[in-house]
Amino acid sequence: MSEPRVLRIAMNGVTGRMGYRQHLLRSILPIRDQGGITLADGSKITVEPILIGRNEAKIKELAAKHDVEHCSTDLDAVINDPSVDIVFDASMTSLRYATLSKAIGAGKHVFTEKPTAETLEEAVDLARQAKAAGITAGVVHDKLYLPGLVKLRRLVEEGFFGRILSLRGEFGYWVFEGDHQPAQRPSWNYRLADGGSMTTDMYCHWNYVLEGIIGTVKTVTSKTATHIPQRWDEYGEAYTADADDAAYGIFELETPEGDQVIGQINSSWAVRVYRDELVEFQIDGTHGSAVAGLNKCVAQQRAHTPKPVWNPDLPVTESFRDQWSEVPANGDLDNGFKAQWEEFLADAVAGREHRFGLLSAARGVQLAELGLQSAAERRTLDIPEITL
Numbered sequence: 168m169s170e171p172r173v174l175r176i177a178m179n180g181v182t183g184r185m186g187y188r189q190h191l192l193r194s195i196l197p198i199r200d201q202g203g204i205t206l207a208d209g210s211k212i213t214v215e216p217i218l219i220g221r222n223e224a225k226i227k228e229l230a231a232k233h234d235v236e237h238c239s240t241d242l243d244a245v246i247n248d249p250s251v252d253i254v255f256d257a258s259m260t261s262l263r264y265a266t267l268s269k270a271i272g273a274g275k276h277v278f279t280e281k282p283t284a285e286t287l288e289e290a291v292d293l294a295r296q297a298k299a300a301g302i303t304a305g306v307v308h309d310k311l312y313l314p315g316l317v318k319l320r321r322l323v324e325e326g327f328f329g330r331i332l333s334l335r336g337e338f339g340y341w342v343f344e345g346d347h348q349p350a351q352r353p354s355w356n357y358r359l360a361d362g363g364s365m366t367t368d369m370y371c372h373w374n375y376v377l378e379g380i381i382g383t384v385k386t387v388t389s390k391t392a393t394h395i396p397q398r399w400d401e402y403g404e405a406y407t408a409d410a411d412d413a414a415y416g417i418f419e420l421e422t423p424e425g426d427q428v429i430g431q432i433n434s435s436w437a438v439r440v441y442r443d444e445l446v447e448f449q450i451d452g453t454h455g456s457a458v459a460g461l462n463k464c465v466a467q468q469r470a471h472t473p474k475p476v477w478n479p480d481l482p483v484t485e486s487f488r489d490q491w492s493e494v495p496a497n498g499d500l501d502n503g504f505k506a507q508w509e510e511f512l513a514d515a516v517a518g519r520e521h522r523f524g525l526l527s528a529a530r531g532v533q534l535a536e537l538g539l540q541s542a543a544e545r546r547t548l549d550i551p552e553i554t555l
Contacts, residue, residue, distance in 0.1 A: 169210070171202070171203045171210075171211035171212055171213045172210070172211070172212045172213070172516070173212075173213055173214070173215050174212055174213070174214050174215070174252045174253060174512060174515070174516070175214075175215045175217060175250055175251045175252050175253070176195065176214055176215065176216050176217065176251075176252065176253045176254075176255055177217045177219055177242075177245045177246065177248075177251050177253065177254045177255065177270075177275075178190065178191060178195065178216050178217060178218055178219060178255045178257075179219040179220075179242055179254065179255065179256045179257065179258050179266060180219075180220070180256060180257035180258035180259075180280075181216075181218050181219070181220065181226075181229065181257065182220045182222060182225050182226060182229065183257055183258070183353070184352075184353070185257055185280060186257030186258075186280075187229070189309070189502075189504040190255065190257060190504060190508075191216065191218075191229075191233070192233075193502050193504060193505060194502065194504045194505040194508045195214055195216050195508065196216070196233055197502075197505060198213070198214050198505065198508065198509065198512075199213060199214050199215070199216070204509050204512065204513070206513055206516065206517075207513070212512060212513075212516055214512070215236070215237075216235050216237075217235075217237040217238065217239065217245055217251065218230050218235055218237070218238040218239075219238070219239050219240070219242050219245055220238075220240065221240060222240075223240050226238045226239075226240065242266065243269065246266075246269050246270050246273050246275065247273055251275060252275065252276060252515070253275060253276045253277070253278060253512075253515060254266070254267075254270035254273075254275045254276075254277050254278075255277070255278045255279065256270075256277070256278075256279045256280065257279075257280045259355060259361065259362055260282050260284075260285060260362035260367070261285060261361060261362040263279065263280075263282070263283060263284060264283070264284040264285065264289045264290075264292075264293065267279060267283065267293055268292075268293065268296060271293070271296045271297050271300050271302060271304075272296070272300070274300060274302065275302065276302050276303045276304070276305075276515040277297070277302065277304045277305070278304075278305040278306075278307075278508070278511050279304075279305070279306055279307065279528075280306075280307050281306050281307055281371045281372070281528050281531055281532075282367055282368070282371045282528070282531065282532050282535065283306060283525060283528040283529065283531075283532065284532060285362060285367075286532070286536070287529065287532050287533045287536050287553075290525070290528060290529035290532040290533075291526075291529045291553060291555070293525050293528075293529075294524070294525035294526045294528075294529050294555055295555050297524070297525050298555055301518075303511070303514050303515040303518065303519065303520065303521055304521065304524045304525045305507070305511035305514070305515075305521040305523060305524060306523055306524060306525060306527060306528040307504070307507065307523075308375045308379070308507065308523040308527070309503040309504050309507060310372055310375070310376050310446075310503070311375065311376065311379045311380075311503075311523075312500075312503030312504070312506045312507050313461050313462070313503045314461070314462045314463075314464075314496055314500040315444070315459035315460045315461050315462050315463055315464045316376070316379075316380065316448070316459055316464075317496075317500060318457075318459060318464035318494045318495075318496065319380060319448065319450065319457055319459035319464055320379065320380050321494075322450075322455075322457050322464075322466060322494065323380060323381070323450070326454075327452075327454065327455050327457070327466065327468075328450055328451075328452025328453070328454055328455050328456070328457070329452045329453035329454030329455065329469075330426055330452055330453045330454075331381065331422060331426060331428050331450060331451075331452045332428065332429070332451050332452055332453065333428060333429045333430070333431070333450070333451050334377070334380070334381055334420070334428060334429075334430040334431070334432075334448060334449065334450050334451075335430075335431045335432070335448070335449045335451075336373070336376075336430070336431070336432035336433070336446070336447065336448045336449075337432075337433050337442060337446070337447050338369065338432065338433065338434045338435075338445065338446040338447075339413070339433070339434055339435035339436055339437075339438045339440075339445070340436070340438065340439070340440050340445055341436070341437065341438065341439050341440075342412075342436040342437070344395055344397070344398045344399060345398050345399030345400065345401075345403075346399045346405075349401075350398065350399070352436070353401070354398065354399075354400035354401060354406065356368070356410070356436075357395075357398050357406075357408035357409075357410050357412060358406065358407075358408065358409060358410055359409050359410045363410035364410045364411050364535075364539070365391070365410070365411050365412055365413055365414045365434050365435070365436060366389065366391055366411055366414040366434075366535050366538045366539050366542070367535045367539070369414065369434045370389075370414065370416070370531065370534045370535035370538045371528065371531030371532060371534070371535055372531070373416070373418075373432050373434075373534070374530050374531040374533075374534040374535075375523065375527060375530075375531060376448070377418060377420055377430055378527075378530070380448075380450075381420045381422060381428050381430065381450075382420050382421050382422040382423055382428070383420065383421045384418050384419075384420055384430075384530075384534060384550055385418075385419045385420060385421055385549065385550060386418065386419040386547050386548060386549050386550060387416060387417070387418055387534060387537050387538050387541050387547070387548055387550060388416070388417040388418075388541055388546070388547040388548075389414060389415065389416045389417075389537075389538040389539070389541040389542045390414070390415045390416075390542050391411035391413065391414050391415075391538075391539065391542040392411060392412070392413045392414075392415075393408060393409060393410065393411050393412055393413075394412055394413055394435070394437035395408055395412055395436075395437055396408055396409070411539075411542075412435065412436040412437055413433075413434065413435035413436065413437055413438075414433075414434045414435075414538065414542075415432075415433050415434075416430075416431070416432050416433075416434075416538060417429070417430070417431050417547075418430035418431070418432070442460075443460055443463060444460030444461045444462070444463065445460075445461065446460060446461060447459065447460045448460075453469070454468070454469045455467060455468045455469055455472075456472075457494065458491070463493065464493070464494040465491035465492060465493050465494065466491060466492055466494050467490060467491045467492070471490070471492075473485070473490055475487075507523070510522075526553065526555065529553055530553055533550065533553060534550065537550060
C-alpha cells in the first residue's frame with residue numbers, strides 16, 4: 168500500500184480557545200494520530216499542522232506539548248511557502264479578511280472560522296476571489312454536524328413534522344464579568360472596536376442552521392442589548408463593554424416546498440441556563456414536534472400529544488418532559504468539527520467545491536449586518552439574494 172499523501176496545514180490562531188480546543192486538539196491532531204483518512208477511491212491522506220501565533224513562547228510550548236514539528240510567528244512567510252497546502256484561520260474577526268485574501272492569492276485552499284469578514288462587501292469579495300482562484304474554500308458550519316441537529320435534520324427529511332410551523336432557539340450562558348471571577352471568553356468579544364458583537368458572532372451561525380434545517384431566511388427583525396456595560400479584561404483592568412452581548416431575533420423562513428415558517432432565536436451572554444444544553448432548538452409542526460440540543464434530541468408525535476388543560480388554581484401534576492421520546496442516533500457521530508474537517512480535506516484533495524463555502528458564509532455576514540441594522544432602525548428587513 169502506498170504512503171498516504173501529507174497535507175501541510177498552516178493553522179493560524181491556535182492559541183485561542185476555539186482554534187486550540189476544537190480545531191487542533193479535537194480535529195487535526197486526532198486525524199494525524201489515527202493515521203489520516205481514507206478517501207472514496209481507497210487512497211489515504213494525512214495531515215501535518217504548522218502552528219502560527221503572535222506569541223512565540225506560547226506557540227513553541229504548544230508545538231512541543233503536541234509533538235508538532237513546525238511553528239512560526241511569521242504568517243505571511245508560511246502562507247507563501249510552496250509546500251503549504253491549506254491555510255486555516257481562527258484569529259480575530261478583524262484580521263480575517265486580510266489573512267484569507269493573502270492565502271487565496273497564494274493559491275492555497277482555505278478553511279476558516281466565521282465570520283469570514285467584518286462587512287458583507289468583504290465577505291462577498293472573498294467568495295469571488297476563491298471562485299476566480301479555483302481553490303477549495305470551507306467555512307466552519309459545526310453546528311450542523313452536532314448529533315442533536317443531525318437527528319433534527321433527519322426528522323425534517325423524513326417528514327416527521329408534517330407542515331413545519333415554527334422554530335425556536337435558545338442559546339447562551341452567563342459570561343462572568345471578570346472582576347471576581349475570570350471571564351470564560353476573551354475580552355475582545357465585548358468591544359466593538361475589536362470586532363466584538365453577539366449579533367456578528369452568532370447570526371452567522373444561525374443563518375446556516377436555519378438554512379440547513381428549515382430553508383431560506385427571508386426577513387429579520389432583531390433587538391440587541393448590551394446588558395453588562397462594564398467588564399474586566401485578562402489583566403484585571405476594567406473596560407467599557409460597548410458591543411451587544413445579547414440579540415433577540417425573529418426570522419421569516421421559507422421551506423423548499425414553499426411553506427412559511429416563523430423562527431425565533433434568543434442569544435445572550437447574560438443569561439443563566441435552565442435547560443438541558445447550552446443551545447436548544449424546538450421545531451413545531453402539524454404532525455409532531457422535536458427539541459434538539461448539542462447531543463440529545465427528543466420528539467413528540469401528534470398521536471402521542473397530551474391534552475393539557477389550563478388551570479392556574481391547581482399545581483401541575485404531569486411531567487411534561489416525560490411525555491417526549493428520545494430520538495436515536497442510529498450510527499456513530501464523531502466530533503462535529505473533526506467530521507467537517509475530514510469532509511473538507513477530501514474536497515480539497517479532489518479539487519471540488521466544499522458544500523459550506525465562502526458564499527454560505529457571506530449570507531451569514533449579511534444576516535448579521537441586517538440584524539444590527541434592524542435593531543438600530545427598529546424595523547423588519549428583507550434579505551436579498553447574494554450572487555457572485
